[in-house]
Amino acid sequence: MWALVLLSYLISPILAEPSQTQGLTAVDIVISGLKEQAWTDDDQPCLEQTLFILDNVRNYTAWAVWVWNSMHSPVGTFYGSEYSLGNYDQCLNAPTTAADPGLVTQYCLADITLTEKEYGKKHHDVLGSTEPYLATRTPIGRNLNRVIWGTCLPSTCKPDTISKILRVMYQINPLTPSVPRITVDTCEAADKTTEYSFGFYAFMTLTTLLVATSVISTYYIQRSDTKTSFHTIAYAFSLQRNWSALTRKTNDDIGILNLLKVGLVTLAVTTHTAFFEVMGPISNGLHFDDVMLETKNPLLNMVKHIDLPVDNFLILSGMFLVQGLMAKNKKPLVGLVNRYFRLTASYAVVIFYVASVAIYTGAGPFWQKFAGREQQACVENWWLNLLMLNNYINSDNICLIVSWYIPCDYQLAVMGTMLYLLYQNKILGKKTAVLTVLVAVMIPGVVTYWKKLPGFLLYHNLETMLDIRKNDVYVETYIRSHNRAGPYFVGMAMGYIITKYEPKRYRNVISKKLSLLLFTLACVTAYIVATHPLSYVGLQYHHLSSALYAAYSRNLWAIATCTTIAVIEYGPVASVRGIASWHGFAVLSRLAYGVYLTHSIILQQNLYSRRNVQQFDLIYSEGMHGFGILAISVVFSLLLWLFVEAPLNNIVNLFTNSGSKKEIVNQKTKENGEGNSKMSDKIK
Numbered sequence: 001m002w003a004l005v006l007l008s009y010l011i012s013p014i015l016a017e018p019s020q021t022q023g024l025t026a027v028d029i030v031i032s033g034l035k036e037q038a039w040t041d042d043d044q045p046c047l048e049q050t051l052f053i054l055d056n057v058r059n060y061t062a063w064a065v066w067v068w069n070s071m072h073s074p075v076g077t078f079y080g081s082e083y084s085l086g087n088y089d090q091c092l093n094a095p096t097t098a099a100d101p102g103l104v105t106q107y108c109l110a111d112i113t114l115t116e117k118e119y120g121k122k123h124h125d126v127l128g129s130t131e132p133y134l135a136t137r138t139p140i141g142r143n144l145n146r147v148i149w150g151t152c153l154p155s156t157c158k159p160d161t162i163s164k165i166l167r168v169m170y171q172i173n174p175l176t177p178s179v180p181r182i183t184v185d186t187c188e189a190a191d192k193t194t195e196y197s198f199g200f201y202a203f204m205t206l207t208t209l210l211v212a213t214s215v216i217s218t219y220y221i222q223r224s225d226t227k228t229s230f231h232t233i234a235y236a237f238s239l240q241r242n243w244s245a246l247t248r249k250t251n252d253d254i255g256i257l258n259l260l261k262v263g264l265v266t267l268a269v270t271t272h273t274a275f276f277e278v279m280g281p282i283s284n285g286l287h288f289d290d291v292m293l294e295t296k297n298p299l300l301n302m303v304k305h306i307d308l309p310v311d312n313f314l315i316l317s318g319m320f321l322v323q324g325l326m327a328k329n330k331k332p333l334v335g336l337v338n339r340y341f342r343l344t345a346s347y348a349v350v351i352f353y354v355a356s357v358a359i360y361t362g363a364g365p366f367w368q369k370f371a372g373r374e375q376q377a378c379v380e381n382w383w384l385n386l387l388m389l390n391n392y393i394n395s396d397n398i399c400l401i402v403s404w405y406i407p408c409d410y411q412l413a414v415m416g417t418m419l420y421l422l423y424q425n426k427i428l429g430k431k432t433a434v435l436t437v438l439v440a441v442m443i444p445g446v447v448t449y450w451k452k453l454p455g456f457l458l459y460h461n462l463e464t465m466l467d468i469r470k471n472d473v474y475v476e477t478y479i480r481s482h483n484r485a486g487p488y489f490v491g492m493a494m495g496y497i498i499t500k501y502e503p504k505r506y507r508n509v510i511s512k513k514l515s516l517l518l519f520t521l522a523c524v525t526a527y528i529v530a531t532h533p534l535s536y537v538g539l540q541y542h543h544l545s546s547a548l549y550a551a552y553s554r555n556l557w558a559i560a561t562c563t564t565i566a567v568i569e570y571g572p573v574a575s576v577r578g579i580a581s582w583h584g585f586a587v588l589s590r591l592a593y594g595v596y597l598t599h600s601i602i603l604q605q606n607l608y609s610r611r612n613v614q615q616f617d618l619i620y621s622e623g624m625h626g627f628g629i630l631a632i633s634v635v636f637s638l639l640l641w642l643f644v645e646a647p648l649n650n651i652v653n654l655f656t657n658s659g660s661k662k663e664i665v666n667q668k669t670k671e672n673g674e675g676n677s678k679m680s681d682k683i684k
Ligand SMILES: *[C@@H]1O[C@H](CO)[C@@H](O)[C@H](O)[C@H]1NC(C)=O
Pocket: 055, 056, 059, 060, 061, 062
């Protein structure tokens, strides 16, 4: 009996105070570190609240450990994981006010330069100190010396004080012997309230009006049969009419072009997904570096030329332009006006959305920073997009990174129309046309040589590859239409052939043997262009070969593509034509432009609101995200078509389409009339 009491007496202190057995914990290190620092009066409120939290962490008070547990030391620094985000949601939902009504948390992102010491170019030596190792860039230019650190501290803390506290917290788990440079980038307090801007309400009103107009018009059209001008306007908004315009079957569609367009937009969306996600928080940056550094494996070389198929968009656009111009009843200038409105309707809505609404639609550690940047670019430069000049003016701050294609395409259409008109002039025409085409082929080479640029977009300087707005190749050559004219002209030539020799009447004129030969040649050419290791072997650039490559690569690619199209249209491959003429491709290809416009917003929505790092994995994670984003974009593209694009096109057609009322009335009776088929030659 006594022995039992004695035993419990001996055991109980051990059970009751387990913390004594644990020795020093990280919190103790931070508390004593904070007490050693010199603090100013400004720091005091923050310091007191921070110490209050930490004291409560020591005796395991739930609300305090809740805050403490939202942070962690940087991990993955050696494998190219830049972001250590902690837990954003846990931080901003911490129940601190239960302990002290004046204590509100804030989540901050701090930018840490681990060491400011400079070292000459050295190999990474794993047997040496971490300091030179982390201070030296990787062969592809990755900066291992930088950590973006998510922290959870009281909202009374100012950036300077936060830096001081973080320097102490960093000492729990330092990566180099140096004192790091820490600057606070962005902060978000838990009690933040959102105030919507005027633009937000304006956009919401516009959307409501558009939807309401369409719904009411559809209802009205079904009930009424009077041929008033009100009826005509309402008919432009009819959802039923616009749906059937989208899903109609036409006989003059060239299936392979629809298939090509759908394939291209799929590739564009998935590629953008992969590259945008690599710009964001990934845990295995070095894995991506390996993909980019590999030069022997032709398949991996192809990844670096993944932008080549973009030229197929230009080819298609050139083809449709010539088809439109050669259709006798269409006036070239009216064609350009129509094209402008076709391109701009949904485009303007998307720009409006990014400039005024997108910022309110997400949250996350770096949401405000990155989404804010996209918004800012659009607030400043939206008008350049609408003037179709954003690929030439302020393009290092372009609104919608992927939108460069739209002005580029439009400028080339203007150029192509002029060239076509000139070509019909007997004396000057042909010579000028030939000369223009030659110049178009030379320009990218000359610019590349002159500016000493690499011959392609994705080259070995990770910083400029990941921040594409700052990429010289992107700004100087990639987005400028004068550098992209070659493939467009190849497309125009192909359009001429296909319009003059209508494939339906010239089926199988290319024999089986010749088809095989041409197709093989096209494949070999495409393969050579797309797997070209260029001059980046050994990471040395050779200016002349870069320039040559810039001059010929896209044109050869375009010729190979057109050869393939010709073989499919004129060769004995009815089965391929059969697959390509599936009606679904025609419908999807009409939605392609909307997908192109919306996918980058959906992509950024997902990426910029990310709370955690994810792994880079080309097939499964990037592929899956890519196809997911594609699917969502198709839905938004459909909405844009029904409520914006189709109604506006119908209205523009009322004005430009000879203006005769008779024809407008006729449209209702013949659904596949002129007014509708005009939409089929829209680009992309
Ligand atoms: C921890 O200590 C603080 C005072 O420093 C006290 O207010 C709090 O209630 C304690 N928490 C627990 C769980 O004992």
